[in-house]
Amino acid sequence: xxxxxxxxxxxxxxxxxxxxxxxxxxxxxxxxxxxxxxxxxxxxxxxxxxxxxxxxxxxxxxxxxxxxxxxxxxxxxxxxxxxxxxxxxxxxxxxxxxxxxxxxxxxxxxxxxxxxxxxxxxxxxxxxxxxxxxxxxxxxxxxxxxxxxxxxxxxxxxxxxxxxxxxxxxxxxxxxxxxxxxxxxxxxxxxxxxxxxxxxxxxxxxxxxxxxxxxxxxxxxxxxxx
Numbered sequence: 001x002x003x004x005x006x007x008x009x010x011x012x013x014x015x016x017x018x019x020x021x022x023x024x025x026x027x028x029x030x031x032x033x034x035x036x037x038x039x040x041x042x043x044x045x046x047x048x049x050x051x052x053x054x055x056x057x058x059x060x061x062x063x064x065x066x067x068x069x070x071x072x073x074x075x076x077x078x079x080x081x082x083x084x085x086x087x088x089x090x091x092x093x094x095x096x097x098x099x100x101x102x103x104x105x106x107x108x109x110x111x112x113x114x115x116x117x118x119x120x121x122x123x124x125x126x127x128x129x130x131x132x133x134x135x136x137x138x139x140x141x142x143x144x145x146x147x148x149x150x151x152x153x154x155x156x157x158x159x160x161x162x163x164x165x166x167x168x169x170x171x172x173x174x175x176x177x178x179x180x181x182x183x184x185x186x187x188x189x190x191x192x193x194x195x196x197x198x199x200x201x202x203x204x205x206x207x208x209x210x211x212x213x214x215x216x217x218x219x220x221x222x223x224x225x226x
Contacts, residue, residue, distance in 0.1 A: 043185045045174035051116055051132060051181055058123050059130025060226065063187060066112045067135045069150030070142040074108050077199065078127065080225060089127070089225050090199040094212040097121025104211055112136055113178055125214060126222060127202075132180030133187050135173065146172055200225050 063079040078089040093108040098121050110117050112134035119129045137150040149169070179187065203215035 041171045042174040045171060045177075046185055047113075047178045049113065049115060049132065049134070049178045049180050051119060053181070055116065055119055055123065056130045056180070056182060059128040061130050062128055063131040063133065063183070064115070064119065064122070064129040065133045065135070066115070066118065067150060068112055068138045070138060070140055070147045073150070076107060078129065078225075082226070087225050088199040090201045091122070091127070092202060092204055092212065095202065095204060096211045096213055098124055106212065115178070115180060126219070131183040131187065132178075133183060134178040136176050136178070140176070145169055146176075149173070
């Protein structure tokens with residue numbers, strides 16, 4: 001009697017375990033599908049910018065990120081991965097660089113949609129760049145999530161508890177992004193958590209004519225950055 005009861009319990013337990021396993025697999029497949037779909041949307045929403053390969057070859061696999069926020073606020077970062085961590089160089093948007101016409105102009109006066117001039121100008125100053133991400137949010141409402149993200153009022157870490165909302169926000173950002181060649185779409189994800197707590201600032205001075213130029217101590221800063 002007891003033996004037959006045991007025999008009846010085992011098939012039932014197997015069915016329960018099988019159903020639970022199928023549920024878990026279906027859940028994992030759904031999550032994987034959602035992630036894959038969002039990555040697909042992000043990749044197809046990104047604008048690709050052509051930058052001469054010869055110019056990119058001068059860099060050291062560093063990523064230049066130019067974020068233009070509402071009200072024309074602008075932040076420029078250079079990321080350099082070394083020894084398992086990332087150094088961040090904060091470049092002032094007022095820094096004067098040589099434009100294609102030979103004149104010295106502040107970086108913020110150049111278009112982030114065509115970064116060749118920005119990259120070439122920084123290269124002449126000894127700041128290497130090989131990958132590029134430009135985020136143009138200057139037409140976005142400051143009160144929107146995108147506007148708050150661009151101005152630092154909204155932290156992406158606060159959205160981690162809502163993966164769907166975060167991926168949707170990334171997809172929205174992607175429609176305003178311009179990637180240079182050799183720059184993967186995953187570079188967007190690094191911008192969503194910009195490690196700017198302790199960036200290395202580029203020392204500058206303002207000349208008599210108002211042009212912002214590098215201070216003489218810049219080489220020491222660049223050595224620490226690289």
